[in-house]
Amino acid sequence: MKEINVAVTGAAGQIAYSLLPRLVSGETFGADVRVNLRLIEIPQVVDKLEGTIMELIDCGFKQTGSLLATADIREGVENTDWVLLVGSIPRGIVIDGKKIEERSDLLRINGGIFTSQGHAIGELAKDNAKILVVGNPANTNALIGKTKSNNSLQSWFAMTALDSNRAKAQLAQKANVEISSVTNMTIWGNHSPTMYPDPYNAKINGESAVQVINDLNWIENDYLPLVQQRGKAVIDARGASSAASAANAAIDTVKAVETETPKGDWFSAAIPSDGSYGVPEGLIFGFPLVSSGQGEIKIVQDIELNEFAQSKIKITSEELLSEKEAVKDLLD
Numbered sequence: 001m002k003e004i005n006v007a008v009t010g011a012a013g014q015i016a017y018s019l020l021p022r023l024v025s026g027e028t029f030g031a032d033v034r035v036n037l038r039l040i041e042i043p044q045v046v047d048k049l050e051g052t053i054m055e056l057i058d059c060g061f062k063q064t065g066s067l068l069a070t071a072d073i074r075e076g077v078e079n080t081d082w083v084l085l086v087g088s089i090p091r092g093i094v095i096d097g098k099k100i101e102e103r104s105d106l107l108r109i110n111g112g113i114f115t116s117q118g119h120a121i122g123e124l125a126k127d128n129a130k131i132l133v134v135g136n137p138a139n140t141n142a143l144i145g146k147t148k149s150n151n152s153l154q155s156w157f158a159m160t161a162l163d164s165n166r167a168k169a170q171l172a173q174k175a176n177v178e179i180s181s182v183t184n185m186t187i188w189g190n191h192s193p194t195m196y197p198d199p200y201n202a203k204i205n206g207e208s209a210v211q212v213i214n215d216l217n218w219i220e221n222d223y224l225p226l227v228q229q230r231g232k233a234v235i236d237a238r239g240a241s242s243a244a245s246a247a248n249a250a251i252d253t254v255k256a257v258e259t260e261t262p263k264g265d266w267f268s269a270a271i272p273s274d275g276s277y278g279v280p281e282g283l284i285f286g287f288p289l290v291s292s293g294q295g296e297i298k299i300v301q302d303i304e305l306n307e308f309a310q311s312k313i314k315i316t317s318e319e320l321l322s323e324k325e326a327v328k329d330l331l332d
């Protein structure tokens with residue numbers, strides 16, 4: 001069996017609990033690939049991972065390779081093919097007597113984490129490693145991590161697949177079609193409420209979703225806020241942030257990168273901008289992507305963006321520029 005090494009931070013968290021079994025079950029990397037898993041946590045929590053490891057063993061998947069729990073990021077990411085950066089410090093946590101509520105504080109605290117993780121990945125993960133940032137604020141965390149990795153051979157992604165799945169689900173429900181009929185979804189920009197889940201270029205059975213649904217009022221005033229605010233709605237209803245659906249989206253992203261994109265379709269993730277569509281170069285920005293299945297990822301070009309789309313893309317670009325500004329001293 002072929003072997004690959006995969007590291008996951010935040011391994012004792014909620015998302016990881018849904019994610020880890022699916023990484024070692026054959027579902028994500030294929031039935032003929034053995035997955036060696038490194039579970040990375042903060043020192044206060046790392047002992048709990050012994051229980052997680054017991055459960056993974058008890059799942060009995062033949063694709064499960066070695067299982068290691070560590071609080072040492074360097075040990076965790078050494079010689080890895082994939083690193084899933086799920087761990088981060090959530091809004092509302094109390095640090096040194098201060099409740100962390102502001103996005104700028106959140107950016108700075110997580111920026112520190114992604115600085116050391118980026119260094120370790122750049123130095124120790126494989127040169128063709130792929131890194132998926134799930135922990136929020138995901139795009140700017142990825143910007144910091146990628147900058148600090150100082151290794152242009154590795155590929156960094158921030159996750160927007162959950163937003164894409166949410167957007168497809170809303171369009172499918174409205175049009176009363178199977179979700180598999182909805183293709184070509186792009187989440188432009190930031191994984192935050194400023195994202196633009198593009199309904200004009202998304203297709204339902206090959207036709208523009210906006211034309212099929214034929215209700216511009218619903219698209220602009222219901223669909224967009226529904227998708228943009230879905231994360232908050234789940235928190236309000238569940239008392240905790242999306243976990244099973246976030247883990248599912250992480251699996252979808254890994255599979256989308258690892259396999260050739262079906263002809264005519266594309267997938268959504270945030271990658272460093274090369275200036276396409278006027279997006280400032282270097283920002284980790286949600287784009288429509290295609291994968292060769294052999295490690296090459298390209299931004300789909302020549303997608304038509306009407307004035308409405310351009311105004312939305314401007315808003316999310318400006319938010320990412322202001323996040324970049326807030327952590328600029330971490331990007332030297």
Ligand SMILES: NC(=O)c1ccc[n+]([C@@H]2O[C@H](COP(=O)([O-])OP(=O)(O)OC[C@H]3O[C@@H](n4cnc5c(N)ncnc54)[C@H](O)[C@@H]3O)[C@@H](O)[C@H]2O)c1
Pocket residue numbers: 009010011012013014015016040041042045086087088089090113133134135136137138159160161162163191241242243246249
């Ligand atoms: N991109 C997305 O679509 C998306 C969707 C849902 C959630 N999220 C984000 O994913 C993150 C994880 O969510 P969760 O529900 O699993 O949270 P959680 O609080 O249940 O788990 C997070 C875990 O990360 C660990 N952690 C913190 N700092 C770490 C570090 N430096 N190294 C290793 N581990 C560390 C914590 O100890 C904790 O166990 C959050 O930031 C959440 O906002 C992103």
